[in-house]
Amino acid sequence: MNAPSRRALGARSEAAAERPGAGRLAAALPFLLVLAAAAAVPLAGNDYWTLIATRAAIYWILVSGLNLVVGFAGQLAIGYVALLLVGAYTTSVLAAGTVLPPVPALAALACAGGVGALFGVVVGLPALRLRTFYFAMTTLGFATIVTQVALAWQDVTGGGVGIAGPEMPAPFETRVGFYGFCLGGAVLCTWMTLNVAGSRHGRALVALRDADVAAEAVGVSKPRLLVAVFLFAGAVAAVAGGLFASLQTYITPDAFTFDLSLLFFIAVLIGGRGSVLGPLIGTVVLTILPEVAAPLAAWSTFLYAALLLVIVVAVPGGIADLLDRARRRPLPAGRTIAPRPAALAELIAGGHRPAPIALEGVRLSFGAVRAIDGLDLTLRPGSVHGLIGPNGSGKTTTLNVISGYYRPQAGTVGLGPRPLLDAPREARAALGIARTFQTPRIVGEASVIENVMLGGGVRARATLAESLLALPRHRADERALREAARLALRAVGLDGLDDARAGRLQHSELRFLEIARALMIRPAFLLLDEPAAGLSAHEIKRLGILIRAVAGQGVGVLLVEHHADLIFDICHEVTVLNLGRVLASGTPAEIRSHKEVVSAYLGA
């Protein structure tokens, strides 16, 4: 697709960074404009405005990290003022030398970053187990506790009397010098979060937010990823706290009101989830708002809250959504899905070549319902294995057992000699087991190619730290993933839609998109859960050709389906389930003439 159809915003804009010239400039332009405006502030000669701009820069340093937590990962951390406080006190106490010998201000700031990273994880950890409201409450509770501790721990923090903020060394001790320092930090944070947004980590975060089940299926480890992000967000928040203390020159626990927490949080939401530019604009606007409307200062919390309500109810996409014109451009009409299996060889080549998957005596009940009742099944590499049966016969449950979403009460599941049941489900992808879902689980707000690239995460090697700094391994990963994703899209027949928003595709296209994502794993086994549901007769035929071609590359396919025609056309082996047991199994020809199957399921 050509340049204008590309999103010129946030997470999506980083895609453009891969392409030369105009695209990259168009993506960077809004950021450069904001930077130019920021750099021009001291020229106005008004000290007060420099002060406000400094504050905005400091807030953005915090919000840039929080944006990854709230905007990308979708974790409702509403108490981030706690980390600002931790950073402010750590820096001030270290610089003042009340506990240890005094440390230079910049070193104290770095220490605060370390302490903040630690606290960031502590605040964030509950998110690994708790959802939405619960997590929001724990961060809120944490914010309250930290303020109370700061008040009570008088020997160190000075209690209610407070403590002097750190003094920055030359040349950052003047108002303009300090502003330059903070602005530099803000630019660095913007650059780093943009890098993450455009990396596999950014895509995985958004996937955890919008399609967590799919994220697990492609091997995203939620705990590891979230902890890494909490480390980063905590560190930058605490550094922002140190700068904040320096700006205030004197801090007391009163300075860290819940209003500030609210400002940070709302800045992200007003900006729009999954964008970097939006929250940046949101932060600047919210910082300036009470200043330009001085009589409103007392009402600022009310104003923030009202804004939040309006955003949630009326414009859930935030500023980013309003600025994004490409999103409203119509997709080409009359599209057809034309898989090109020739691309498969290149895509899957060099993948796994393992032993078969074997299920033996698997039993699984939900309460009194026996979903699977003593099932034996073998999936062989290079063969298409059909799994059919009436509703409730245990087909999808079997698929979920293999891919690790359900744990059977009895029986074994093994990949060759290796037992599978003890491995967590997010480890399946690395073993070469890929799957699709009965209802497609995709990230609607991300582009088609980003959804596909998500699938290749297990093959990428750069850590979050490398992505933050755009180190060579990160760039190599991204190049390889993008190339493979293009190949996968060509293989399933969705090329030309790379940059379209996935949420705008038709249902049938989403089914093929899921297959493309699964192929990115270079799977040894591909588990398809009713891939033909909702497809036209034409599309089913093409799906059949694609599946046969995938198996032709040595991949073992498990096909859970209701379309008997498709099953009998393409399967090498068919297993018929009824009430959780094998009713019959054999070649399509044998099944077709099996008396019980015909009477129970296929009909005359």
Place this chain on the structure above:
Amino acid sequence: MLASILASGLAVGAVYALIGITYNTMFSTSRVMSFTAGQLGMLGGVLGSLFGLRLGLPWPLALLLTLAAGALVGVVTEFVAVRPVLRSLDQHLYVLSTLALALMLQQVTAITWSTEPQPFPRLLGGFGEDVLDEKFWLPVAACALVVAGLELLYRRTLVGHAFLAVAEDNFAARALGLPERRLRVMSFALAGAVGALAGYSGGELLLAFFANGPHLNFYGFIPVALGGLGNNRGAVIGGLVLGLFQQAANFAVGGIFASVAVFTMFIVVLLAAPQGLLGSATARRV
């Protein structure tokens, strides 16, 4: 000493339990946990003081007006922060919409009422002393009354049965022809009144203070989280235990460490049992 810990512990515990019931009542018909629960408690105190002390109305009238105002706030919550969100795809947005409304309520109170704690009127007066003072037993009595009332409502009345039906399975309830939306509005009105009663009955303990909201939000949520969402019995037991634990810790190690202790206990228990100690298992994901 023990007597006073018991008295104050049960008293604040009863207030927490009532806020917990407020959460539950709203949750049961809407699957929404609303940040306005704590603010309703705050408003109960502030409005009680406004009607009873500043306007000098007799206490039964002041109570009635306070409850009515609470019910109104409940209904407003449903219309402004819950209904639009339940219509949207991402229903988790209720966390944000109810937070926004809660903050607006708090800020309006701060500006139009006062930012300092204001006294709350004596209601009955001269009836019991020390640990038997009305400020200790009023919340407990209110809590008992609400629990008994809700029990009657749910078991004996048609509306109560309808509430239970919607709480159990709101699709099935709608298929039966129950006016699910109207029932939801009614449950929010009921929750509003319960929340306001919590603040009113605990007014002499907590005073009429605009910042009580977040405090009550948090301490009212703990029994709900630990007892399991929608479980009123869990909320009452949890609330009373929490109140006693908090007052005992307050006495033993002082206020700040008591808060830290409560918070730590809350996090640890919740991480060990995310569904609450009396809650049920998670829904299926795939």
